[in-house]
Amino acid sequence: MGRSRSLASASAxxxxxxxxxxTLATFNVTVFSLVPILLGHLGGLLSxxxxxxxxxxxxxxxxxxxxxxxxxxxxxxxxGVLDGSSYRLVLRxxxxxxxxxxxxxxxxxxxxFLVQTVTxxxxxxxxxxxxxxxxxxxxxxxxxxxxxxLVLSLVNLGLLRVADALVAHSxxxxxxxDTSTDTRSDADPTPDR
Amino acid sequence: MTGVHLAxxxxxxxxxxxxxxxxxxxxxxxRREPGDPEALAAGYEWxxxxxxxxxxxxxxxxxxxxxxxxxxxxxxxVFAVKLVVVLGVVVGSFVRTMAVVKLxxxxxxxxxxxxxxxxxxxxxxxxxxxxxxxxxxx
Numbered sequence: 001m002g003r004s005r006s007l008a009s010a011s012a013x014x015x016x017x018x019x020x021x022x023t024l025a026t027f028n029v030t031v032f033s034l035v036p037i038l039l040g041h042l043g044g045l046l047s048x049x050x051x052x053x054x055x056x057x058x059x060x061x062x063x064x065x066x067x068x069x070x071x072x073x074x075x076x077x078x079x080g081v082l083d084g085s086s087y088r089l090v091l092r093x094x095x096x097x098x099x100x101x102x103x104x105x106x107x108x109x110x111x112x113f114l115v116q117t118v119t120x121x122x123x124x125x126x127x128x129x130x131x132x133x134x135x136x137x138x139x140x141x142x143x144x145x146x147x148x149x150l151v152l153s154l155v156n157l158g159l160l161r162v163a164d165a166l167v168a169h170s171x172x173x174x175x176x177x178d179t180s181t182d183t184r185s186d187a188d189p190t191p192d193r
Numbered sequence: 194m195t196g197v198h199l200a201x202x203x204x205x206x207x208x209x210x211x212x213x214x215x216x217x218x219x220x221x222x223x224r225r226e227p228g229d230p231e232a233l234a235a236g237y238e239w240x241x242x243x244x245x246x247x248x249x250x251x252x253x254x255x256x257x258x259x260x261x262x263x264x265x266x267x268x269x270x271v272f273a274v275k276l277v278v279v280l281g282v283v284v285g286s287f288v289r290t291m292a293v294v295k296l297x298x299x300x301x302x303x304x305x306x307x308x309x310x311x312x313x314x315x316x317x318x319x320x321x322x323x324x325x326x327x328x329x330x331x
Binding site for chain 2: 019020022023026027029030031033034035037038041042043044046047050051053054055056058059062063066156159160162163164166167170171173
Protein backbone atom coordinates (compact mmCIF):
# COMPACT_ATOMS: atom_id res chain seq x y z
CA MET A 1 0.00 0.00 0.00
CA GLY A 2 2.91 2.30 0.80
CA ARG A 3 4.32 1.83 -2.67
CA SER A 4 0.99 2.51 -4.34
CA ARG A 5 0.57 5.66 -2.24
CA SER A 6 4.06 6.81 -3.28
CA LEU A 7 3.29 6.15 -6.94
CA ALA A 8 -0.02 7.95 -6.62
CA SER A 9 1.72 10.88 -4.95
CA ALA A 10 4.35 11.08 -7.69
CA SER A 11 1.65 10.85 -10.35
CA ALA A 12 -0.36 13.58 -8.62
CA UNK A 13 2.70 15.80 -8.53
CA UNK A 14 3.25 15.47 -12.29
CA UNK A 15 -0.44 16.02 -12.95
CA UNK A 16 -0.49 19.11 -10.73
CA UNK A 17 2.30 20.85 -12.63
CA UNK A 18 0.71 20.05 -15.98
CA UNK A 19 -2.71 21.19 -14.82
CA UNK A 20 -1.23 24.54 -13.74
CA UNK A 21 0.36 25.01 -17.15
CA UNK A 22 -2.80 23.97 -18.97
CA THR A 23 -4.95 26.28 -16.84
CA LEU A 24 -2.66 29.31 -17.05
CA ALA A 25 -2.23 28.98 -20.81
CA THR A 26 -5.93 28.57 -21.55
CA PHE A 27 -6.93 31.28 -19.07
CA ASN A 28 -4.53 33.80 -20.61
CA VAL A 29 -5.52 33.00 -24.21
CA THR A 30 -9.21 33.15 -23.26
CA VAL A 31 -8.94 36.50 -21.47
CA PHE A 32 -6.75 37.84 -24.29
CA SER A 33 -9.56 36.92 -26.72
CA LEU A 34 -12.64 37.79 -24.67
CA VAL A 35 -11.64 41.27 -23.47
CA PRO A 36 -11.02 42.67 -26.99
CA ILE A 37 -14.25 41.00 -28.17
CA LEU A 38 -16.20 42.67 -25.35
CA LEU A 39 -14.58 46.06 -25.97
CA GLY A 40 -15.02 45.68 -29.74
CA HIS A 41 -18.69 44.81 -29.30
CA LEU A 42 -19.33 47.73 -26.93
CA GLY A 43 -17.55 50.03 -29.40
CA GLY A 44 -19.64 48.71 -32.31
CA LEU A 45 -16.55 47.51 -34.22
CA LEU A 46 -16.89 43.76 -33.79
CA SER A 47 -18.98 42.94 -36.86
CA UNK A 48 -16.60 44.81 -39.17
CA UNK A 49 -13.55 43.03 -37.73
CA UNK A 50 -15.10 39.55 -37.82
CA UNK A 51 -16.46 40.04 -41.35
CA UNK A 52 -12.88 40.14 -42.62
CA UNK A 53 -11.86 36.96 -40.81
CA UNK A 54 -12.89 33.60 -42.24
CA UNK A 55 -14.08 30.90 -39.84
CA UNK A 56 -11.41 28.38 -40.78
CA UNK A 57 -8.63 30.97 -40.64
CA UNK A 58 -9.91 32.12 -37.23
CA UNK A 59 -9.87 28.54 -35.89
CA UNK A 60 -6.32 27.95 -37.13
CA UNK A 61 -5.03 31.28 -35.76
CA UNK A 62 -6.60 30.66 -32.34
CA UNK A 63 -5.22 27.10 -32.18
CA UNK A 64 -1.77 28.44 -33.12
CA UNK A 65 -1.91 31.12 -30.41
CA UNK A 66 -3.13 28.57 -27.84
CA UNK A 67 -0.28 26.19 -28.66
CA UNK A 68 2.35 28.96 -28.50
CA UNK A 69 0.99 30.16 -25.15
CA UNK A 70 1.05 26.62 -23.79
CA UNK A 71 4.74 26.24 -24.67
CA UNK A 72 5.58 29.72 -23.35
CA UNK A 73 3.80 29.10 -20.04
CA UNK A 74 5.55 25.75 -19.68
CA UNK A 75 8.86 27.57 -20.08
CA UNK A 76 7.80 30.38 -17.73
CA UNK A 77 6.77 27.95 -14.98
CA UNK A 78 9.98 25.90 -15.13
CA UNK A 79 12.26 25.74 -12.06
CA GLY A 80 9.41 26.21 -9.59
CA VAL A 81 8.69 29.80 -10.61
CA LEU A 82 5.13 29.55 -9.33
CA ASP A 83 6.37 28.86 -5.80
CA GLY A 84 9.14 31.50 -5.95
CA SER A 85 9.11 35.27 -5.76
CA SER A 86 6.36 37.35 -7.35
CA TYR A 87 8.98 39.42 -9.19
CA ARG A 88 10.38 36.33 -10.91
CA LEU A 89 6.91 35.15 -11.93
CA VAL A 90 6.01 38.54 -13.43
CA LEU A 91 9.40 38.83 -15.17
CA ARG A 92 9.18 35.40 -16.78
CA UNK A 93 5.52 35.94 -17.63
CA UNK A 94 6.36 39.20 -19.39
CA UNK A 95 9.21 37.62 -21.35
CA UNK A 96 6.94 34.70 -22.26
CA UNK A 97 4.39 37.22 -23.55
CA UNK A 98 7.03 38.87 -25.73
CA UNK A 99 8.14 35.48 -27.09
CA UNK A 100 4.55 34.51 -27.89
CA UNK A 101 4.02 37.87 -29.61
CA UNK A 102 7.12 37.53 -31.79
CA UNK A 103 6.54 33.89 -32.79
CA UNK A 104 2.82 34.51 -33.35
CA UNK A 105 3.40 37.42 -35.73
CA UNK A 106 6.30 35.77 -37.53
CA UNK A 107 4.15 32.66 -37.98
CA UNK A 108 1.36 34.77 -39.49
CA UNK A 109 3.79 36.56 -41.81
CA UNK A 110 5.34 33.25 -42.91
CA UNK A 111 1.88 31.69 -43.34
CA UNK A 112 0.70 34.65 -45.41
CA PHE A 113 3.81 34.41 -47.57
CA LEU A 114 3.27 30.68 -48.15
CA VAL A 115 -0.38 31.15 -49.06
CA GLN A 116 0.53 33.98 -51.45
CA THR A 117 3.28 31.88 -53.04
CA VAL A 118 1.08 28.79 -53.46
CA THR A 119 -2.08 30.54 -54.63
CA UNK A 120 -0.36 33.08 -56.88
CA UNK A 121 3.07 31.73 -57.92
CA UNK A 122 3.32 34.20 -60.80
CA UNK A 123 3.33 37.15 -58.40
CA UNK A 124 5.29 36.14 -55.27
CA UNK A 125 5.89 38.61 -52.45
CA UNK A 126 9.48 40.02 -52.70
CA UNK A 127 11.78 38.39 -50.14
CA UNK A 128 13.41 41.69 -49.17
CA UNK A 129 10.07 43.31 -48.46
CA UNK A 130 8.97 40.19 -46.56
CA UNK A 131 12.02 40.36 -44.28
CA UNK A 132 11.45 44.06 -43.66
CA UNK A 133 7.77 43.53 -42.85
CA UNK A 134 8.69 40.57 -40.64
CA UNK A 135 11.31 42.56 -38.72
CA UNK A 136 8.99 45.53 -38.11
CA UNK A 137 6.07 43.27 -37.18
CA UNK A 138 8.28 41.25 -34.80
CA UNK A 139 9.49 44.44 -33.10
CA UNK A 140 5.96 45.72 -32.57
CA UNK A 141 4.77 42.27 -31.46
CA UNK A 142 7.63 42.07 -28.96
CA UNK A 143 6.57 45.31 -27.27
CA UNK A 144 2.86 44.46 -27.35
CA UNK A 145 3.53 40.90 -26.16
CA UNK A 146 5.70 42.19 -23.32
CA UNK A 147 2.94 44.56 -22.19
CA UNK A 148 0.23 41.89 -22.48
CA UNK A 149 2.46 39.38 -20.68
CA LEU A 150 3.09 41.88 -17.89
CA VAL A 151 -0.60 42.66 -17.41
CA LEU A 152 -1.65 38.99 -17.56
CA SER A 153 1.15 37.98 -15.17
CA LEU A 154 -0.09 40.55 -12.66
CA VAL A 155 -3.66 39.31 -13.11
CA ASN A 156 -2.43 35.69 -12.67
CA LEU A 157 -0.53 36.68 -9.55
CA GLY A 158 -3.53 38.46 -8.03
CA LEU A 159 -5.85 35.53 -8.70
CA LEU A 160 -3.28 33.06 -7.33
CA ARG A 161 -3.29 35.09 -4.12
CA VAL A 162 -7.09 34.83 -4.01
CA ALA A 163 -6.83 31.04 -4.44
CA ASP A 164 -4.24 30.95 -1.63
CA ALA A 165 -6.55 32.92 0.64
CA LEU A 166 -9.45 30.62 -0.21
CA VAL A 167 -7.44 27.52 0.70
CA ALA A 168 -6.07 29.19 3.85
CA HIS A 169 -9.61 30.14 4.88
CA SER A 170 -10.63 26.54 4.30
CA UNK A 171 -7.79 25.41 6.62
CA UNK A 172 -8.88 27.93 9.25
CA UNK A 173 -12.41 26.59 9.04
CA UNK A 174 -10.93 23.15 9.56
CA UNK A 175 -9.13 24.35 12.69
CA UNK A 176 -12.47 25.63 13.98
CA UNK A 177 -13.87 22.10 13.76
CA ASP A 178 -15.64 21.86 10.41
CA THR A 179 -15.67 18.08 9.84
CA SER A 180 -16.15 18.35 6.08
CA THR A 181 -12.74 20.01 5.74
CA ASP A 182 -9.73 18.06 6.92
CA THR A 183 -6.12 17.34 6.04
CA ARG A 184 -4.99 13.98 4.76
CA SER A 185 -2.03 13.89 7.11
CA ASP A 186 -4.35 14.40 10.06
CA ALA A 187 -6.81 11.88 8.77
CA ASP A 188 -4.10 9.25 8.33
CA PRO A 189 -1.74 9.23 11.32
CA THR A 190 0.73 6.87 9.62
CA PRO A 191 1.46 8.34 6.22
CA ASP A 192 3.65 5.92 4.29
CA ARG A 193 5.55 8.33 2.09
CA MET B 194 -25.09 28.18 -43.27
CA THR B 195 -22.15 26.13 -44.59
CA GLY B 196 -20.97 22.75 -43.31
CA VAL B 197 -18.09 24.40 -41.46
CA HIS B 198 -20.43 26.80 -39.67
CA LEU B 199 -22.78 23.98 -38.73
CA ALA B 200 -19.85 21.95 -37.37
CA UNK B 201 -18.59 24.96 -35.40
CA UNK B 202 -22.02 25.57 -33.88
CA UNK B 203 -22.41 21.87 -33.00
CA UNK B 204 -19.01 21.76 -31.29
CA UNK B 205 -19.93 24.95 -29.39
CA UNK B 206 -23.12 23.34 -28.10
CA UNK B 207 -21.37 20.07 -27.20
CA UNK B 208 -18.68 22.03 -25.35
CA UNK B 209 -21.32 23.73 -23.23
CA UNK B 210 -22.95 20.37 -22.52
CA UNK B 211 -19.58 19.06 -21.27
CA UNK B 212 -18.97 22.12 -19.07
CA UNK B 213 -22.41 22.21 -17.45
CA UNK B 214 -22.91 18.46 -17.04
CA UNK B 215 -19.35 18.06 -15.71
CA UNK B 216 -19.85 20.76 -13.08
CA UNK B 217 -23.19 19.28 -12.02
CA UNK B 218 -21.75 15.75 -11.84
CA UNK B 219 -18.77 16.88 -9.71
CA UNK B 220 -21.04 18.94 -7.44
CA UNK B 221 -23.39 15.96 -7.05
CA UNK B 222 -20.51 13.58 -6.33
CA UNK B 223 -19.08 15.96 -3.72
CA ARG B 224 -22.43 15.97 -1.92
CA ARG B 225 -21.98 12.22 -1.41
CA GLU B 226 -18.50 12.69 0.18
CA PRO B 227 -16.29 10.77 -2.32
CA GLY B 228 -13.01 9.20 -1.20
CA ASP B 229 -10.70 11.54 -3.10
CA PRO B 230 -12.64 14.72 -3.98
CA GLU B 231 -9.55 16.61 -5.22
CA ALA B 232 -8.79 13.89 -7.80
CA LEU B 233 -12.36 14.08 -9.05
CA ALA B 234 -12.14 17.87 -9.18
CA ALA B 235 -8.77 17.83 -10.99
CA GLY B 236 -10.21 15.51 -13.65
CA TYR B 237 -12.99 18.02 -14.32
CA GLU B 238 -10.52 20.92 -14.43
CA TRP B 239 -8.64 19.30 -17.32
CA UNK B 240 -11.91 18.94 -19.21
CA UNK B 241 -13.08 22.42 -18.23
CA UNK B 242 -10.12 24.36 -19.62
CA UNK B 243 -9.93 22.31 -22.80
CA UNK B 244 -13.65 22.76 -23.43
CA UNK B 245 -13.45 26.46 -22.54
CA UNK B 246 -10.79 27.13 -25.15
CA UNK B 247 -12.91 25.32 -27.74
CA UNK B 248 -16.00 27.28 -26.61
CA UNK B 249 -14.26 30.62 -27.08
CA UNK B 250 -12.96 29.89 -30.56
CA UNK B 251 -16.22 28.34 -31.76
CA UNK B 252 -18.17 31.20 -30.15
CA UNK B 253 -16.15 33.72 -32.14
CA UNK B 254 -16.62 31.52 -35.21
CA UNK B 255 -20.40 31.57 -34.66
CA UNK B 256 -20.38 35.32 -34.29
CA UNK B 257 -18.33 35.81 -37.44
CA UNK B 258 -20.57 33.47 -39.45
CA UNK B 259 -23.91 34.80 -38.29
CA UNK B 260 -23.03 38.41 -37.62
CA UNK B 261 -24.95 40.23 -34.94
CA UNK B 262 -26.71 43.51 -34.30
CA UNK B 263 -24.80 46.33 -32.61
CA UNK B 264 -24.53 46.99 -28.89
CA UNK B 265 -27.48 49.40 -28.86
CA UNK B 266 -30.03 46.69 -29.72
CA UNK B 267 -31.69 44.25 -27.28
CA UNK B 268 -29.61 41.41 -28.76
CA UNK B 269 -26.45 43.49 -28.38
CA UNK B 270 -27.16 44.28 -24.73
CA VAL B 271 -27.85 40.62 -23.91
CA PHE B 272 -24.68 39.62 -25.75
CA ALA B 273 -22.66 42.15 -23.72
CA VAL B 274 -24.11 40.71 -20.50
CA LYS B 275 -23.26 37.20 -21.70
CA LEU B 276 -19.65 38.19 -22.41
CA VAL B 277 -19.29 39.78 -18.95
CA VAL B 278 -20.77 36.69 -17.26
CA VAL B 279 -18.48 34.40 -19.28
CA LEU B 280 -15.49 36.53 -18.24
CA GLY B 281 -16.66 36.17 -14.65
CA VAL B 282 -16.87 32.39 -15.07
CA VAL B 283 -13.36 32.32 -16.54
CA VAL B 284 -11.84 34.42 -13.75
CA GLY B 285 -13.70 32.52 -11.01
CA SER B 286 -12.74 29.21 -12.56
CA PHE B 287 -9.07 30.16 -12.57
CA VAL B 288 -9.27 30.72 -8.81
CA ARG B 289 -11.21 27.45 -8.40
CA THR B 290 -8.67 25.42 -10.40
CA MET B 291 -5.71 26.91 -8.56
CA ALA B 292 -7.41 26.18 -5.24
CA VAL B 293 -7.80 22.54 -6.36
CA VAL B 294 -4.11 22.45 -7.34
CA LYS B 295 -3.05 23.83 -3.94
CA LEU B 296 -5.33 21.45 -2.06
CA UNK B 297 -3.74 18.52 -3.90
CA UNK B 298 -0.22 19.82 -3.23
CA UNK B 299 -0.96 20.10 0.48
CA UNK B 300 -2.90 16.81 0.54
CA UNK B 301 -5.65 18.77 2.19
CA UNK B 302 -9.28 17.81 1.76
CA UNK B 303 -11.89 20.56 1.62
CA UNK B 304 -15.08 18.96 0.41
CA UNK B 305 -17.30 21.81 1.61
CA UNK B 306 -15.23 24.41 -0.24
CA UNK B 307 -15.19 22.35 -3.43
CA UNK B 308 -18.91 21.66 -3.18
CA UNK B 309 -19.63 25.39 -2.99
CA UNK B 310 -17.31 26.30 -5.88
CA UNK B 311 -18.67 23.62 -8.22
CA UNK B 312 -22.24 24.49 -7.27
CA UNK B 313 -21.52 28.14 -8.12
CA UNK B 314 -19.81 27.13 -11.38
CA UNK B 315 -22.81 25.03 -12.42
CA UNK B 316 -25.24 27.84 -11.54
CA UNK B 317 -23.27 30.47 -13.48
CA UNK B 318 -22.90 28.18 -16.49
CA UNK B 319 -26.65 27.54 -16.48
CA UNK B 320 -27.17 31.30 -16.48
CA UNK B 321 -24.92 31.52 -19.55
CA UNK B 322 -27.09 28.84 -21.20
CA UNK B 323 -30.21 30.93 -20.49
CA UNK B 324 -28.55 34.01 -22.00
CA UNK B 325 -27.55 31.96 -25.06
CA UNK B 326 -31.18 30.83 -25.44
CA UNK B 327 -32.33 34.45 -25.34
CA UNK B 328 -29.75 35.34 -28.00
CA UNK B 329 -30.82 32.44 -30.21
CA UNK B 330 -34.59 32.69 -29.83
CA UNK B 331 -35.29 36.18 -28.48
